[in-house]
Amino acid sequence: MNDRTPSEELRSARWFAKDDLRSFGHRSRLKGMGFDDEDYMGKPVIGILNTWSDLNTCHSHFKNRVEEIKRGVLQAGGFPVEVPVMSLGEMLMKPTTMLYRNLLAMEAEESLRCHPIDAAVLMGGCDKTVPALIMGALSANIPFLFFPAGPMLKARWKDQTLGSGTDAWKFWAERCAGNLCEGEWKEIENCIARSAGTCMTMGTASTMACIAESLGVTLPNAGSIPAVVSEHSRLAVASGRLAVDLAVQRLKPLQLLTRESFLNALITQLTLSGSTNAIVHMIAMAGRAGHRLTLDDYDAISKKVPVLADLRPSGKYLMEDFYNAGGLAALLQQLRDVLHLDAKTVNGMTLGEQIQNATVIDPLVIRDRSNPLWLTGGTCVLRGNLAPDGCVIKTVAADPKLQKHTGPALVFNSYLDMKQRINSPELPVTPESVLVLRSAGPIGAPGFPEWGMLPLPDKILKLGVRDMVRISDARMSGTSYGTCVLHVAPESHIGGPLALVQDGDLIELDVESRSLNLLVDPETLEERRRAWKKPIVRWQRGYLKMFSEHITQANQGCDFDFLHGNDADLEPEI
Numbered sequence: 001m002n003d004r005t006p007s008e009e010l011r012s013a014r015w016f017a018k019d020d021l022r023s024f025g026h027r028s029r030l031k032g033m034g035f036d037d038e039d040y041m042g043k044p045v046i047g048i049l050n051t052w053s054d055l056n057t058c059h060s061h062f063k064n065r066v067e068e069i070k071r072g073v074l075q076a077g078g079f080p081v082e083v084p085v086m087s088l089g090e091m092l093m094k095p096t097t098m099l100y101r102n103l104l105a106m107e108a109e110e111s112l113r114c115h116p117i118d119a120a121v122l123m124g125g126c127d128k129t130v131p132a133l134i135m136g137a138l139s140a141n142i143p144f145l146f147f148p149a150g151p152m153l154k155a156r157w158k159d160q161t162l163g164s165g166t167d168a169w170k171f172w173a174e175r176c177a178g179n180l181c182e183g184e185w186k187e188i189e190n191c192i193a194r195s196a197g198t199c200m201t202m203g204t205a206s207t208m209a210c211i212a213e214s215l216g217v218t219l220p221n222a223g224s225i226p227a228v229v230s231e232h233s234r235l236a237v238a239s240g241r242l243a244v245d246l247a248v249q250r251l252k253p254l255q256l257l258t259r260e261s262f263l264n265a266l267i268t269q270l271t272l273s274g275s276t277n278a279i280v281h282m283i284a285m286a287g288r289a290g291h292r293l294t295l296d297d298y299d300a301i302s303k304k305v306p307v308l309a310d311l312r313p314s315g316k317y318l319m320e321d322f323y324n325a326g327g328l329a330a331l332l333q334q335l336r337d338v339l340h341l342d343a344k345t346v347n348g349m350t351l352g353e354q355i356q357n358a359t360v361i362d363p364l365v366i367r368d369r370s371n372p373l374w375l376t377g378g379t380c381v382l383r384g385n386l387a388p389d390g391c392v393i394k395t396v397a398a399d400p401k402l403q404k405h406t407g408p409a410l411v412f413n414s415y416l417d418m419k420q421r422i423n424s425p426e427l428p429v430t431p432e433s434v435l436v437l438r439s440a441g442p443i444g445a446p447g448f449p450e451w452g453m454l455p456l457p458d459k460i461l462k463l464g465v466r467d468m469v470r471i472s473d474a475r476m477s478g479t480s481y482g483t484c485v486l487h488v489a490p491e492s493h494i495g496g497p498l499a500l501v502q503d504g505d506l507i508e509l510d511v512e513s514r515s516l517n518l519l520v521d522p523e524t525l526e527e528r529r530r531a532w533k534k535p536i537v538r539w540q541r542g543y544l545k546m547f548s549e550h551i552t553q554a555n556q557g558c559d560f561d562f563l564h565g566n567d568a569d570l571e572p573e574i
Helices: 021-032 062-075 098-114 129-140 166-176 182-191 204-215 230-249 259-271 277-288 295-302 319-324 327-333 351-355 415-421 522-531 542-550
Strands: 045-050 079-084 119-124 144-148 155-157 160-162 380-384 387-393 404-412 434-437 469-472 484-486 506-510 515-518
Touching: 045 062, 045 098, 045 230, 062 079, 062 119, 062 230, 098 129, 098 542, 119 129, 119 230, 129 144, 129 204, 129 277, 144 204, 144 230, 155 182, 166 182, 204 259, 204 277, 204 327, 259 277, 259 295, 259 327, 295 380, 327 351, 404 415, 434 506, 469 506
Parallel strands: 045 079, 045 119, 119 144, 380 515, 404 434, 434 469, 469 484
Antiparallel strands: 155 160, 380 387, 387 484, 404 506, 506 515
């Protein structure tokens, strides 16, 4: 045991070390499970928060990985305890896992606080598990590190490399246009998800894993190691060993993560052209650590950080290529002049020290500063009378010809309305139309689902058109692409300007000037506002009622208003 932390000063000692009836009860019940004093007395207790589930396809290998993490804990002299927590499987949970991100964050926080845990390994990967677990651990302020699920291996169909999500959208458009038969579509279905792990494109899962690495809460290279290679197993064991060291050092996350740590995360998202979802999550995570991030911070950085990762959906390659090309450390090494290199990491190094010796192995995948995929960050923030509190667009994944566009609105009042009418032969749509979806925000949907990549109408696809301007108060999958304006705030359900748009209104999008405006005179808009009636919130009980009453807007991170900050010194009575 490290001299700085005698065993009696471990947090878990409050449960086990005293000669009293309460501690007797704690020890005797562990012995009833087959453990004895040698297993846990005087040793750091390492909680392994595992989000495995048979309904979470991305985490199907976690049964093996948790045993490997336990092995690392035992090697380092700790006592590993697996704590199952809610699994958020992106593919099968409806309407969206985002509805439950804060529920998992609350469960993670309270699981860490109420149990005799000295440090934790957080096992996640599928999109919302990453921010949820980190948010909860930050609020509990118990030493932790994050263990990412890792991306799938690359997939192939005939002579084409497939990327999950991104290529599904692409081929579905071709099928709707009549260019792909049912047999070929089935072949793609059978091979596009090649292994355990998260999407192998730079979707939300890989974006958040890389953000966790740049925050300094994972081991080096953890953000891109494929899920099923031997390096990922060794990462699990090493994570277990490090967790024991964090417990011994009592390195709490609020000592580790500064505002500069989160600015490094913003830079990482931008140079990866990562998922727009990450913006919402970073604001929420920073808020749990007591730091304020805003869309203005994000937009300022986006103007000076180039996109250097040539990864789908913005580029060509996949996460396995990125890992083989040198991974995140090699990418960040080229951005030392804009990073905050003194930011600390869980392995005892600064970020600058951690990336110091990294080199780019494949410059086609990780581009040089002199040859960026995009000169500025792949996502930017827009404002205007249609989004006074801001919205975002992933410019690098949008048609350049549409980034300055004025067209007539075609409004869908809900996701159901859109599904029912989008492919109607009578739909009054042209390639110049601006598709608008409302009631898709945090409260209106509910849960802020990934409906923002509105499907193109079949009649438009059959004209050969593959992109249109689409605007919503929804999110978009990180694997998606297109000229989609997202996260419009405030949302329509609470009376945001999106609620006032009518069919035929002209909407002006100008990405270069960072603007999004409804070209309707103020008097008309005010008249519409007076006539607008707030929709009834359908949720009158349980979690959904709590969600609708306490969720904040997209520009505020969509956290619950009562969860901002943390209870750093709140410990249970034993």
